[in-house]
Amino acid sequence: MTAAAGDTALLDVRDLAIHFDTEAGTFRAVDGVSFTVKRGATLGIVGESGCGKSVTSLGIMRLVPQPPGRYAGGEILFEGRNLLDLPDREMRQLRGGRIGMIFQEPMTSLNPVYTIGDQIVESLRAHGLSDRAKARARAIEMLDLVRLPSPEARVDDYPHELSGGQRQRVMIALALANDPELLIADEPTTALDVTIQAQILELMRDLRERTGAAIVLITHDLGVVAETCDDVVVMYVGRVVERAPVKTLFAEPQHPYTIGLMAAVPRLDTMTDRLETIPGSIPSPYAEIRGCRFASRCPLADSRCRSELPPLRELGPGHEVACWHAPIEEVSR
Amino acid sequence: MSGPVLRVEGLTKHFPVRRGVLRRQVGLVQAVSDVSFSVAAGETLAIVGESGCGKSTTGRAVLRLLEPTAGTVTLDGEEITALDASRLRAARRQMQMVFQDPFGSLNPRMTVREVVAEPLVLHGVATGADVEPRVIELLKLVGLSDYHADRYPHEFSGGQRQRICIARALATRPRLVVCDEPVSALDVSVQAQIVNLLKDLQQQFGLAYVFISHDLAIVRHIATRVCVMYLGRIVEEGTTAEIFANPRHPYTRALIAAAPRPVPGIPPNREEVTGDAPSALNPPSGCAFHPRCPLAGDRCRQERPELRPLGASAVACHFAEESAALSDAPEAPPAPLLMRRLETLHAARTSGA
Numbered sequence: 101m102t103a104a105a106g107d108t109a110l111l112d113v114r115d116l117a118i119h120f121d122t123e124a125g126t127f128r129a130v131d132g133v134s135f136t137v138k139r140g141a142t143l144g145i146v147g148e149s150g151c152g153k154s155v156t157s158l159g160i161m162r163l164v165p166q167p168p169g170r171y172a173g174g175e176i177l178f179e180g181r182n183l184l185d186l187p188d189r190e191m192r193q194l195r196g197g198r199i200g201m202i203f204q205e206p207m208t209s210l211n212p213v214y215t216i217g218d219q220i221v222e223s224l225r226a227h228g229l230s231d232r233a234k235a236r237a238r239a240i241e242m243l244d245l246v247r248l249p250s251p252e253a254r255v256d257d258y259p260h261e262l263s264g265g266q267r268q269r270v271m272i273a274l275a276l277a278n279d280p281e282l283l284i285a286d287e288p289t290t291a292l293d294v295t296i297q298a299q300i301l302e303l304m305r306d307l308r309e310r311t312g313a314a315i316v317l318i319t320h321d322l323g324v325v326a327e328t329c330d331d332v333v334v335m336y337v338g339r340v341v342e343r344a345p346v347k348t349l350f351a352e353p354q355h356p357y358t359i360g361l362m363a364a365v366p367r368l369d370t371m372t373d374r375l376e377t378i379p380g381s382i383p384s385p386y387a388e389i390r391g392c393r394f395a396s397r398c399p400l401a402d403s404r405c406r407s408e409l410p411p412l413r414e415l416g417p418g419h420e421v422a423c424w425h426a427p428i429e430e431v432s433r
Numbered sequence: 434m435s436g437p438v439l440r441v442e443g444l445t446k447h448f449p450v451r452r453g454v455l456r457r458q459v460g461l462v463q464a465v466s467d468v469s470f471s472v473a474a475g476e477t478l479a480i481v482g483e484s485g486c487g488k489s490t491t492g493r494a495v496l497r498l499l500e501p502t503a504g505t506v507t508l509d510g511e512e513i514t515a516l517d518a519s520r521l522r523a524a525r526r527q528m529q530m531v532f533q534d535p536f537g538s539l540n541p542r543m544t545v546r547e548v549v550a551e552p553l554v555l556h557g558v559a560t561g562a563d564v565e566p567r568v569i570e571l572l573k574l575v576g577l578s579d580y581h582a583d584r585y586p587h588e589f590s591g592g593q594r595q596r597i598c599i600a601r602a603l604a605t606r607p608r609l610v611v612c613d614e615p616v617s618a619l620d621v622s623v624q625a626q627i628v629n630l631l632k633d634l635q636q637q638f639g640l641a642y643v644f645i646s647h648d649l650a651i652v653r654h655i656a657t658r659v660c661v662m663y664l665g666r667i668v669e670e671g672t673t674a675e676i677f678a679n680p681r682h683p684y685t686r687a688l689i690a691a692a693p694r695p696v697p698g699i700p701p702n703r704e705e706v707t708g709d710a711p712s713a714l715n716p717p718s719g720c721a722f723h724p725r726c727p728l729a730g731d732r733c734r735q736e737r738p739e740l741r742p743l744g745a746s747a748v749a750c751h752f753a754e755e756s757a758a759l760s761d762a763p764e765a766p767p768a769p770l771l772m773r774r775l776e777t778l779h780a781a782r783t784s785g786a
Contacts, residue, residue: 263709293710294692298706320620325695325697326695347698350695366651366653368649368653382590429774
């Protein structure tokens with residue numbers, strides 16, 4: 101399932117490292133991250149602030165500002181080609197073309213002085229649809245696809261005339277306009293109210309069925325992951341600590357961080373007197389940590405954890421864990 | 434304890450909208466209309482709702498950080514809404530606030546010691562040599578250490594900053610703390626730490642909390658009672674257990690159904706709530722929820738439902754009796770393997786540390 105995924109993997113990120121050189125030192129935002137995205141599948145990247153999930157997504161699209169950012173290693177294979185070797189012009193064609201993007205804040209991602217129709221038309225024309233009338237018709241079709249009410253009229257609206265949920269629908273229409281094979285969505289519903297979030301998640305699930313696009317969904321919300329993803333990558337301070345099919349991850353997480361994170365999520369359907377916490381806080385990203393990044397907060401940490409970086413090891417089908425103590429059942433005390 | 438700590442009656446806050454050179458009033462944002470509730474000592478009342486529902490305005494109007502348009506607020510028998518400026522300042526000692534953004538609510542140029550000492554000195558709770566030990570005591574109370582006192586806010590993480598805000602709020606030994614989305618900006622693992630801290634402090638000091646939040650899961654874990662607001666009005670009010678077990682208002686039911694559950698494989702249990710929240714500048718006729726409501730009938734378009742008792746709750750819906758119990762609410766206990774592994778970690782922590 102994992103090793104044989106070679107020919108079906110749409111995106112194959114290998115050992116990616118993105119560092120930022122700042123006055124305070126080198127900030128290792130992403131430090132050796134690997135994962136694959138299968139065609140038509142949804143991969144979730146979860147983690148808390150500072151884990152490097154957003155930098156990873158920007159990194160895939162080569163949108164990390166350089167400097168201060170710097171690719172410190174690894175490769176990003178999209179359909180077998182390393183995006184890091186692509187000339188800028190080709191990369192621009194790919195972005196908004198075969199790789200679509202959705203960001204958290206639709207208001208800052210849409211241009212306020214152009215109508216939403218113009219922005220979709222511009223994207224279509226930049227990617228080869230030169231006929232204006234056809235492009236406009238396609239824009240309306242896209243707005244209809246994302247279920248914006250009365251798309252023929254709204255196509256001439258400016259972003260400020262739309263609600264937050266509607267703007268996010270427009271962002272999705274824009275991202276899907278050129279039939280991308282891969283959609284990268286960075287916290288697409290975080291800024292939205294919960295009833296609107298439900299509508300957008302529903303829409304994304306539906307569109308995945310209809311367009312067959314693979315999705316990389318970056319989120320901090322395990323509820324969103326459970327509802328939308330096929331596979332999940334858990335990140336902690338620039339590293340992947342665990343990787344598994346969604347059901348496996350939620351039913352039998354192995355990494356102490358994943359276990360702590362799962363248990364800390366307040367549940368709507370069960371009442372506990374005290375919420376589980378993960379004691380301590382994340383280490384400074386400037387610190388050069390030789391061992392496991394989680395060792396400072398981990399109850400299982402020993403001298404090996406503090407000195408040697410645990411690699412991802414496969415424990416079950418598609419289930420990989422970066423922990424010296426995994427499987428945790430063998431911990432005897 | 435005789436009577437509630439906080440009693441709010443008919444609280445209303447409308448903002449005039451003015452346009453043009455003459456600043457003529459062209460409209461009225463009805464941010465909060467006719468909101469009533471009370472909170473006892475040691476109790477947490479949660480106000481939940483989505484953006485623009487008036488929950489934050491309610492919190493601020495209660496403390497008179499915003500001057501209410503109408504209604505009364507009574508704290509321990511003293512009518513806050515009737516106080517003049519100097520007596521209001523004195524009363525502020527009894528009622529404090531914790532805000533969402535621990536970055537914006539701390540002065541970056543003050544050390545933690547100064548931040549926490551300021552309310553002590555302002556309200557004359559401690560003077561001279563008594564200030565320092567009280568500051569250290571407060572820091573320890575919220576899980577910080579004495580060596581944190583000389584640092585500046587930027588040196589702390591979000592969770593630690595929120596602890597500083599809580600220490601500051603508790604400095605004057607208030608009876609009431611209004612918490613406006615206190616954990617929304619925090620990561621899950623840190624969120625849990627702060628929620629537990631707030632609960633501990635409440636038990637220790639018998640604090641009354643008004644807890645404003647959009648996150649129902651957090652609310653379920655901290656609140657004793659819940660008020661659900663929609664477009665400036667309370668649409669449902671009841672004990673936490675009752676609201677989650679038997680939500681009666683279609684909006685409450687939609688909120689609960691819409692929250693994504695961290696359980697893969699369960700089908701999303703969505704009620705048909707479509708569209709966006711309407712504007713408080715121009716609220717719909719009748720029930721404000723009717724344009725989005727799956728149960729809406731003609732009566733809902735014409736007549737605004739009053740909040741009325743139903744079972745153990747109060748609900749403002751003409752058809753509350755008809756909204757059946759949540760169709761198979763996806764109850765799913767945490768995965769047994771997860772819990773067993775968590776036990777292993779707990780055991781390791783206690784034996785190791």
